[in-house]
Amino acid sequence: MNRPPKPVPVPDPTSEEFWVAASEHRLVVQRCRACGWLAYPPSTVCRRCLHDPPDFEWVPISGSGNLKTWTVVRDSFLPAFADETPYVVAEVEMIEQAGLRIIARLVDVDVDDLRLGIPVEVAFDDRAPGASVPQFVRAAP
Numbered sequence: 001m002n003r004p005p006k007p008v009p010v011p012d013p014t015s016e017e018f019w020v021a022a023s024e025h026r027l028v029v030q031r032c033r034a035c036g037w038l039a040y041p042p043s044t045v046c047r048r049c050l051h052d053p054p055d056f057e058w059v060p061i062s063g064s065g066n067l068k069t070w071t072v073v074r075d076s077f078l079p080a081f082a083d084e085t086p087y088v089v090a091e092v093e094m095i096e097q098a099g100l101r102i103i104a105r106l107v108d109v110d111v112d113d114l115r116l117g118i119p120v121e122v123a124f125d126d127r128a129p130g131a132s133v134p135q136f137v138r139a140a141p
């Protein structure tokens with residue numbers, strides 16, 4: 001059976017820089033020039049200082065973080081992922097800032113080995129030319 005393709009990002013003006021960087025295997029987030037807050041997901045307003053007008057720049061981050069919570073998908077809604085179940089969708093807190101959390105798949109980890117706080121690092125799922133999606137893998141010891 002042919003598996004349908006996995007969905008690819010559809011950038012909008014707010015998220016375009018994030019997806020361009022991801023396609024180059026770089027993880028970037030917005031930083032508020034007014035207060036220094038790192039923002040993810042891409043936003044049109046700084047949720048910390050509400051600076052008006054918003055003044056963001058894109059900055060690279062390490063891609064390292066710790067597992068804060070997760071869910072195990074055992075019955076995928078999307079046929080493209082059906083043969084990969086069970087898989088893990090994780091919320092990872094990045095080391096750069098408390099509360100800077102990114103939700104993405106966590107791959108190459110046995111479901112029974114999941115523990116709060118395990119160190120993870122970003123990797124990228126290349127889904128199509130110019131369309132890569134961040135995901136996480138367990139960090140090398």
Ligand SMILES: [Zn+2]
Nearest residue numbers: 032035046049
């Ligand atoms: Zn701010």
